Amino acid sequence: MAYTEEELKKELETKEYEYGFYTDIESETFPNGLNEEIVIAISKKKGEPEWMTLWRLEAFKYWKEMEEPEWANVHYQKPDFQAISYYSAPKKADPNKTLDDVDPELLEMYKKLGISVDEQKKLQNVAVDIVMDSVSVATTFKKTLAEKGIIFCSISEAIKDHPELVKKYIGSVVPKKDNFYAALNSAVFSDGSFCYIPKGVRCPMELSTYFRINQAGTGQFERTLVIADEESYVSYLEGCTAPSRDENQLHAAVVELIALDGAEIKYSTVQNWFPGGKDGKGGVFNFVTKRAMVEKNAKVSWTQVETGSAVTWKYPSCILKGDNSIGEFYSIAVTNNYQQADTGTKMVHIGKNTKSTIISKGISAGKSQNSYRGLVQVNSRAEGARNFSQCDSLLMGNECGAHTFPYIEAKNKSAMIEHEATTSKIGEDQIFYCNQRGIDTEKAIALIVNGFSKEVLNKLPMEFAVEAQKLLEISLEGSVG
Amino acid sequence: MLKIKDLHASVEDKEILKGINLEVKAGEVHAIMGPNGSGKSTLASVIAGNENFEVTQGSIELSGEDLEEVSPEERAHKGVFLSFQYPVEIPGVSVTNFMKTAINESRKAKGLEDMPAKDMLKLIREKSELLEIDRKFLSRSLNEGFSGGEKKRNEIFQMAMLEPKVAILDETDSGLDIDALRIVASGVNKLKSKDNAVILITHYQRLLEYIVPDYVHVLHNGKIVKSGGKELALELEEKGYDWLKQETAV
Numbered sequence: 001m002a003y004t005e006e007e008l009k010k011e012l013e014t015k016e017y018e019y020g021f022y023t024d025i026e027s028e029t030f031p032n033g034l035n036e037e038i039v040i041a042i043s044k045k046k047g048e049p050e051w052m053t054l055w056r057l058e059a060f061k062y063w064k065e066m067e068e069p070e071w072a073n074v075h076y077q078k079p080d081f082q083a084i085s086y087y088s089a090p091k092k093a094d095p096n097k098t099l100d101d102v103d104p105e106l107l108e109m110y111k112k113l114g115i116s117v118d119e120q121k122k123l124q125n126v127a128v129d130i131v132m133d134s135v136s137v138a139t140t141f142k143k144t145l146a147e148k149g150i151i152f153c154s155i156s157e158a159i160k161d162h163p164e165l166v167k168k169y170i171g172s173v174v175p176k177k178d179n180f181y182a183a184l185n186s187a188v189f190s191d192g193s194f195c196y197i198p199k200g201v202r203c204p205m206e207l208s209t210y211f212r213i214n215q216a217g218t219g220q221f222e223r224t225l226v227i228a229d230e231e232s233y234v235s236y237l238e239g240c241t242a243p244s245r246d247e248n249q250l251h252a253a254v255v256e257l258i259a260l261d262g263a264e265i266k267y268s269t270v271q272n273w274f275p276g277g278k279d280g281k282g283g284v285f286n287f288v289t290k291r292a293m294v295e296k297n298a299k300v301s302w303t304q305v306e307t308g309s310a311v312t313w314k315y316p317s318c319i320l321k322g323d324n325s326i327g328e329f330y331s332i333a334v335t336n337n338y339q340q341a342d343t344g345t346k347m348v349h350i351g352k353n354t355k356s357t358i359i360s361k362g363i364s365a366g367k368s369q370n371s372y373r374g375l376v377q378v379n380s381r382a383e384g385a386r387n388f389s390q391c392d393s394l395l396m397g398n399e400c401g402a403h404t405f406p407y408i409e410a411k412n413k414s415a416m417i418e419h420e421a422t423t424s425k426i427g428e429d430q431i432f433y434c435n436q437r438g439i440d441t442e443k444a445i446a447l448i449v450n451g452f453s454k455e456v457l458n459k460l461p462m463e464f465a466v467e468a469q470k471l472l473e474i475s476l477e478g479s480v481g
Numbered sequence: 482m483l484k485i486k487d488l489h490a491s492v493e494d495k496e497i498l499k500g501i502n503l504e505v506k507a508g509e510v511h512a513i514m515g516p517n518g519s520g521k522s523t524l525a526s527v528i529a530g531n532e533n534f535e536v537t538q539g540s541i542e543l544s545g546e547d548l549e550e551v552s553p554e555e556r557a558h559k560g561v562f563l564s565f566q567y568p569v570e571i572p573g574v575s576v577t578n579f580m581k582t583a584i585n586e587s588r589k590a591k592g593l594e595d596m597p598a599k600d601m602l603k604l605i606r607e608k609s610e611l612l613e614i615d616r617k618f619l620s621r622s623l624n625e626g627f628s629g630g631e632k633k634r635n636e637i638f639q640m641a642m643l644e645p646k647v648a649i650l651d652e653t654d655s656g657l658d659i660d661a662l663r664i665v666a667s668g669v670n671k672l673k674s675k676d677n678a679v680i681l682i683t684h685y686q687r688l689l690e691y692i693v694p695d696y697v698h699v700l701h702n703g704k705i706v707k708s709g710g711k712e713l714a715l716e717l718e719e720k721g722y723d724w725l726k727q728e729t730a731v
Contacts (some may be wrong), residue, residue, distance in 0.1 A: 428533070433569045436529050437583040437639065438557035438590070447582055451573025451622070 030087040036060065039187050042087050046156050046191075049163060055171070059186030062177040069180055072342040073371040073403055076311045079250050079285060086188045086221070144204070151196040152207055155223050158194035165196055169227055173256040173293045173319070181252040181287040181313075185221045189254070192222035197232040197263075206461055208237040224255040228263035228298075235266040237464055249274070249284045251309075257292035257300055261322065264299045265292065268460050270468050273308035275475075278337045278366075283310025290314065296322030296351065303459045305468040306333040306343060307475040315373065317346035320354035320382075327356040330456040332468075334449075334475045335368030335400070344374035344405075349385040349415070358389040361453050364400035365476055371403040378415040385415045393423040394452050396445070396476070424452075446473045482507045482678050483528070483647050487539035490527045497523045499703035500539070505647065508675040512689055512714060513682045515700035516722040521682045522566060524700070525651045529563040530556045543647065557583075558590040560646030560677075564636040564653050571623040576635060577605065579623050580642050587643070608641040612668045629656030637668050644672075649680045654688040666691030686718040699725055 030038060039060045043053040068078060145152050151162060158166050176186040197203050228234050238255075251273060259265050267290075276283025286309035292300040302316035318327030329345035347356035356376065364370040370393065378385045393402035404421050426448055434444035449472055450457065457465050488501040497520045505511050515521055527534050528541060530553035541548045543559055551559070571579065585595045596604075609619065612634055624632050633653050640648050650669070654662055669692050673679060681692060689697075689711065697713040698705045699722075707713065707725060717725070 427569065430569050430571060432531055432553065433565065433571075434583075435553035436557055436561075436563050436565075437579070437643070438554050438587040439583055440552075440554045440586065443582065443586060447574055447579070448571055451571055454573040 030085050032085050033082045034060075034084070034086055034188065038086055042188055042190065045087065046159075048156075048159055051163075051167065052159055055176070056187050059176040059183050060188075063180065063183035063187055066177070066180045066183055072313050072373070073369065073405070074311050074313060074340040074342050076285065076340070081184075084250060087190055148201050148204065149198040150201065150203055151194065153194055155189070155192040155194045155225060158225070162194070162196070165227065166194070166225065169256065169258055170223075170225055171256075173258060173291045174254050174289050179289060182254050182289040185223060185252050185254045185289070189221045189223035192224045192253070193226075194224075195226045195234065195236065197228045197234045199229040200231045201229075202232065203234040206235045206237050206464075208239065220249070220251045220253070222253045224253070225258075226256070226265060226267070227258045228260060228265050230260045231262040232260075233264045235461060236268070237461065238267070238269045239272075239464075239467075250287070251284050252287045253289070255288070255290040255316075257290075259292060259294050259298035259300050259325075261296045262298055263295070264301075266301045266303070266461075267292075267316070268464055269302075269304040269306075270460075270464060270471060271304065271306045271308050271312075272471055274310075275308050275335075275339045276310035276337065283339070284308065285310060286312045286314060288314040290316035291346075292316075292318045292327070294318050294320050294322060294325040294327055297324045298322060299326040299328070301328040301330070301459070302345065303330040303456065304332070304343075305456070305460070305471065306331070306341060307471050309341070310339060312339075312341040312343055314343045315345055317348070318356065319348045319350065320356065320385075321350045322354075323351040324353045325351055326354070329356075329358045329360070329374075330459045331360045332363070332453045332456045332472070333361070333370055333372075334363045334472060335365070335370045336475055337366040337368060339366075339368040341369070342371045342373055344372045346375040347377070347387060349376075349378040349382040349387070352382060353384040354382055354386070356387045358387070358391075359455055360389075360391045361456055362391070362393045362402050363396070363449055363452065363472075363476070364393070364402050365396040367399045369401045369403070371405060373405040373407075375407040375409070376417055377408075378410040378412050378417070380411040382412050383414050385410075385412060387415075387417045389417075389419045391419075391421045392452065393421075394449065395423065395425045445476055449476055482544055483680075484542040485528075485539070486542075488524075488527070488536065488541065489538035490523060490534045490536050492523070492534050496537070497534070497703055498527065501700075501703075501705060503698065503705065505678045505680060507646075507678055509696065510673065510679045510681065510692060510694045512694035512697045512711075513680060513700055514684065514697060514714065514717060516726075517684075519700045520703045521700055522651055525563055525566075525649045525680075525682055528556075528647075528649060529553055529561060554586070555590070557643075557645075558587045562640050562643055562645030562648045564633070564640060564648065564650040566651040566655070566682075568624050568627075568632045568636055570625045570627075572625050574623050576619045576621060576623055576638075580605070580639065583639070583643065604642060608638060611641055611671060612638045613664050614638055630658060630661040633657055634661060634665055637665050641668060641672055645677065647678050647680065648672075649682065651682045652684070653681075654683055654685065662688065663691065686714045689714050701726060 036057060039056050040053060043056055174182050177183055195207055226236055257265050257267060273284035273286055294300050300318050304316065306312055316329060320327050327347050333341045333343050335341050344360060345358055358374055360372045362370040362372055372391045374389060376387045389406060391404050395402055402423055406419055408417055410417060426445065430448060431441055431444050434447065450469055457468060460468055483505040485501050485503040488498050489496060490498040501524060513521055523534060527536060548556060581601060588596060627635065633656060636653065653665060657665060669679065681688060681694060694711050697709055697711060699707040
């Protein structure tokens with residue numbers, strides 16, 4: 001088969017979202033709309049202490065006065081924030097349940113997603129904290145972790161059981177009024193994960209959370225807080241899938257990472273929210289604020305593979321506050337059909353001899369628009385700051401777009417900042433070359449895309465990398481490349 | 482093995498091949514020579530199934546099967562191999578990974594399991610020795626930053642790995658220095674057997690000193706205008722193509 005524009009288009013159209021099923025679980029949903037009563041009701045429902053309720057109310061107050069940002073290179077019908085239900089919990093959830101007690105229908109759903117909790121437990125040495133429609137339903141490996149003093153639980157539990165840690169760090173990296181979506185999240189966040197690694201402890205396993213938007217018309221607002229105490233290490237995985245729905249669903253998460261002196265956090269994400277149909281209908285709006293505070297000699301690496309969502313607005317960032325701290329951002333963003341992604345990072349160099357690396361790979365197909373937006377900021381006292389950025393774009397077909405918006409602000413003369421960018425297109429000649437060696441067009445696209453993304457895929461933990469590769473294939477061949 | 486009958490092919494309505502007849506039997510080596518623009522590379526592309534070219538008339542048969550409806554990858558599975566004149570780069574995909582994928586896709590098409598890693602390793606070792614290829618070379622991205630000679634050597638390495646029935650070598654000699662030419666030619670000679678066939682496309686007689694053809698065909702203006710034994714190549718070298726152009730014009 002030769003590889004003409006027409007054929008490529010056809011091929012890309014055939015991929016339907018394969019996780020598009022809906023499991024019928026009884027759930028309790030709040031009425032639509034957002035006001036102070038709803039905020040209070042969420043807090044009450046979760047049995048939160050008063051300080052938390054007040055914190056939420058304050059965030060709500062800020063949010064009311066804020067406006068949705070419009071600077072991103074994305075176009076969409078703004079969500080009607082009064083038409084969304086802000087809380088939906090599977091009714092049967094009970095934090096004291098063991099995995100064996102988990103609703104079999106839930107487990108069935110994970111199986112469809114290829115995430116068997118049992119299997120993960122036994123085979124993969126991964127502790128999983130599953131967040132589904134806002135409430136954490138199963139947490140494993142807690143005991144092993146507890147022996148090392150590691151706390152890994154839902155944020156709701158942490159608010160009750162470890163208020164001193166939550167109080168100290170929540171909102172310390174992403175303040176309540178940081179931006180429109182962060183404020184919204186602070187007011188109504190439903191659940192999320194909390195992780196604390198004590199001083200000098202190396203977390204013996206990858207920690208993992210799977211998110212999934214299940215209930216129709218519910219927004220999902222997770223809150224994740226990871227604290228790595230001095231000289232500790234943790235690798236954290238976050239995976240996301242959403243069943244297909246026609247209405248756009250809103251997802252506005254906040255992730256805060258705190259790496260204290262000498263600590264290291266690796267935070268990996270594979271995001272596969274429903275991207276919308278091939279006609280551009282439906283899909284998830286993903287407006288996420290992710291930021292890390294990096295103290296002296298500490299290191300934070302963000303690695304993300306973004307294949308889903310109708311609209312993505314996401315900039316995992318590092319505040320390199322401490323001297324000699326290191327920030328890294330490795331990203332693959334795939335857009336197909338009518339998907340729009342505006343994603344990148346912010347590296348703020350405050351401490352001396354701080355280093356940052358940005359590797360961004362954007363893959364656009366169909367009629368999609370893929371933008372990299374990055375800020376490298378070197379403050380006046382950041383002697384010897386160093387940054388390297390590389391932004392590569394791969395285009396498939398003639399109707400998609402790739403855009404790069406690098407911002408550089410250097411206020412210290414000793415700073416060294418490098419930026420490299422390339423744009424390439426999958427060529428008919430490359431496809432024919434593969435065909436001639438017996439590799440069909442779909443496999444050829446997967447091969448080329450994987451090759452293009454290799455530097456980033458290599459940064460993912462092994463079992464996650466395999467999954468990410470599969471996702472890339474689904475997204476581009478037949479609908480994944 | 483390969484039977485081409487009255488083949489006409491065009492690109493963007495411009496006819497390039499104007500009635501090619503060629504039969505290549507197992508165990509034979511054919512050389513196709515001819516001036517620039519005579520249609521040599523087009524012929525190679527059409528045999529491999531490149532759909533940028535439209536076959537307007539005639540047929541290509543491989544072992545008795547008409548290839549008209551057969552996709553390029555299926556042709557490859559059936560044993561057609563093309564050593565490209567200009568091999569493309571595929572960044573991030575190592576030579577090894579590429580070969581592994583190619584071999585396993587062919588096996589899949591034949592209903593076989595993936596080749597066990599142990600066997601694959603053995604095969605790679607064997608074939609890379611044949612072409613005097615350094616192991617480090619195999620981990621590099623396919624054709625990225627390769628010299629002209631390395632690209633051509635890599636093509637023949639792939640041929641060795643895939644063991645095709647009919648191998649078409651499109652100007653494999655161009656860009657090779659004399660040492661590389663010798664290595665590549667000796668590789669091709671070792672791969673030759675009574676069960677496969679080789680078609681050499683070249684401008685020069687030089688390659689034919691190393692890989693001796695059974696037949697030489699001269700392509701001019703989309704047609705084979707003269708066929709003969711290996712001595713025809715020498716005659717061409719001596720007299721140039723103008724002689725033939727004049728002769729065929731008469």
